[in-house]
Amino acid sequence: MQPVKYARAATLDEAVAMLSENGRDAYVLAGGTDLIVTARERTHNVDLFVDVKHIPEVMSISFDDAGLTIGAAVPCYKLYNDERIVADYPAIVDSASLIGGTAIQGRASFGGNLCNSGPAADSIPTQIVLQGSALIAGPNGRREVAVEDFCTGPGSNVLERGELLVAIRFPAPQPNSGAAFERFIPRNEMDIAVVNAACSLQIDGGTVSNARISIGAVAATPLYVPAAGDALDGNPLSDETIAAAAAAAREAATPIDDMRGSIKQRKHLVAVLTERVIRTAAGRV
Ligand SMILES: Cc1cc2nc3c(=O)[nH]c(=O)nc-3n(C[C@H](O)[C@H](O)[C@H](O)COP(=O)(O)OP(=O)(O)OC[C@H]3O[C@@H](n4cnc5c(N)ncnc54)[C@H](O)[C@@H]3O)c2cc1C
Numbered sequence: 201m202q203p204v205k206y207a208r209a210a211t212l213d214e215a216v217a218m219l220s221e222n223g224r225d226a227y228v229l230a231g232g233t234d235l236i237v238t239a240r241e242r243t244h245n246v247d248l249f250v251d252v253k254h255i256p257e258v259m260s261i262s263f264d265d266a267g268l269t270i271g272a273a274v275p276c277y278k279l280y281n282d283e284r285i286v287a288d289y290p291a292i293v294d295s296a297s298l299i300g301g302t303a304i305q306g307r308a309s310f311g312g313n314l315c316n317s318g319p320a321a322d323s324i325p326t327q328i329v330l331q332g333s334a335l336i337a338g339p340n341g342r343r344e345v346a347v348e349d350f351c352t353g354p355g356s357n358v359l360e361r362g363e364l365l366v367a368i369r370f371p372a373p374q375p376n377s378g379a380a381f382e383r384f385i386p387r388n389e390m391d392i393a394v395v396n397a398a399c400s401l402q403i404d405g406g407t408v409s410n411a412r413i414s415i416g417a418v419a420a421t422p423l424y425v426p427a428a429g430d431a432l433d434g435n436p437l438s439d440e441t442i443a444a445a446a447a448a449a450r451e452a453a454t455p456i457d458d459m460r461g462s463i464k465q466r467k468h469l470v471a472v473l474t475e476r477v478i479r480t481a482a483g484r485v
Contacts (some may be wrong), residue, residue, distance in 0.1 A: 202239055202242055202245070202246060204246050205248045206249045208251045209252055209254065209255060210254055210255065212255055212257065212366060215228070215250055218248070218250045219250055219361070219363070219364060220338075222250075223361075224361065225244075225246060226248040226250055228250050228315065229253075230252060230253065230258075230272065230273035230309045230312035231273065231304075231307030231308045231309050231312050232307060233300065233307050233308045234312060250364075252273055253273050257366055258271045258273045258274075258311070259271045259273055259274060260274070261274055261282055261285070266371065266372060267369060267371040267373075268284075268285070269335075269367050269368070269369045269370075270310055270311075270367060270370070272310070272311025272364070272365040273309045273311055273312065274309055275306055275307055275309055276295075276297070276305040276308050277302075277306050280293045280296045289370065289379070290379065290484055291326045291329065291381045291398055291400065291481075292310075292326060292330070292370075294380060294382070295322050295325075295326040295381045298383065310323045310368060311365045311367070314350060314365065314368065315357060315365055316355070317353075317355050317356055317357045317421070318355065319354050319416060319417055319419060319420060320393040322381070322416070324347065324422040325396055325398035325414035325416045325422050326379070326414075327368060328347050328348045328424050329379055329398040329400040329413065329424075330371075330400055331412070332369065332370050333346055333368065334347055334365055334368055335367045335368070336358075336359065336366065337366050338359075338362050339361075339363075344369075345358055352421065353421060354420055375402075375404075376485050378400070378480075378481040378482060378484030378485040379399060379481050379484065380398065380476075380477045380480035381396065381397070382396065382398075383395065383397075384473060394417060394460045394466060394469060395415065395418055395455075396415070396416040396417055396473065397414065397449070397470065397474050398413070398414045398415075398477055399411065399412065399413050399477040399478045399480075400481060401432060401478070401481050401485070407435065408433055408435055408436070409433055410429075411445070411478075412426075413425045413428035413429050413445060415452070415453060415470050415473070418453035418454065418466050418467075418470055419453065419454050419455070423452055427451070427452065428445040428446070428448040428449040428474060429445070431447075437478075442475050442478050445478060446470075447471065449470050449471065450467050450470045450471040455470075
């Protein structure tokens with residue numbers, strides 16, 4: 201472990217000032233389940249942890265007419281223990297309840313998962329299909345970025361120097377809508393996804409609308425695949441439309457061969473998981 205300084209921010213302004221003044225080796229500390237591993241393995245220089253867990257906006261879950269706002273550092277266990285999230289956002293529960301194990305879920309946050317920007321991150325496809333929007337604070341004020349545009353490469357994202365993620369906002373679920381997330385790993389838990397996938401859709405009078413599909417671990421960033429949603433929209437849900445959506449997702453995937461899976465296996469899994477999340481999301485409508 202490299203020697204690291206620790207600072208606790210009580211407000212967003214304090215956090216922005218600490219990050220701006222201390223340069224690129226200052227890192228936001230949320231749950232630390234990625235960051236402390238990074239500091240220990242010395243994969244990046246880490247000089248300062250800026251602990252944001254004492255900033256109320258970053259630690260709260262709130263609902264209003266527009267939808268749900270999850271503070272960037274809210275740990276996963278609070279998400280799947282929240283009755284309204286369980287009732288209205290089951291895909292968030294899918295993701296939150298399989299990141300790491302129970303101990304990791306006591307610390308790990310959706311904000312940390314998004315800002316770590318791993319291609320296989322298990323909350324990002326869910327955040328994408330639920331039309332998540334990242335609320336960012338920085339030296340030049342506040343801005344908002346759609347989650348699907350947040351990651352720019354493995355481990356990189358749109359955050360500029362001095363900026364931090366404050367919260368992620370999700371619109372209220374539409375009537376007759378459903379969503380789901382699944383991943384494939386070689387064992388039941390504590391592994392990185394070989395492939396993951398999420399779907400949200402609406403079904404009114406038997407016709408699908410607003411279908412969104414996202415897939416992970418098959419490109420440099422988690423992918424939003426509009427063509428897969430287009431294959432469902434305007435049609436009744438059928439084996440044919442589901443197969444067309446799965447084929448569109450497979451087509452969009454550009455995976456690599458590595459120790460977790462081959463290109464062929466990953467392309468195959470994209471189609472399998474896309475089909476499964478569509479069927480689960482439809483079952484939840
Ligand atoms: C044993 C183990 C198992 C794991 N299993 C999984 C798994 O199954 N699926 C999965 O996706 N991940 C897994 N992870 C990785 C990790 O737990 C998740 O990515 C987690 O969501 C990270 O959240 P955190 O709050 O701990 O982030 P941190 O470690 O605190 O932060 C992660 C990165 O994001 C930055 N950051 C955090 N919050 C902000 C913010 N508000 N603004 C700006 N930057 C910020 C940090 O500076 C750091 O670079 C696992 C990790 C471990 C150690």
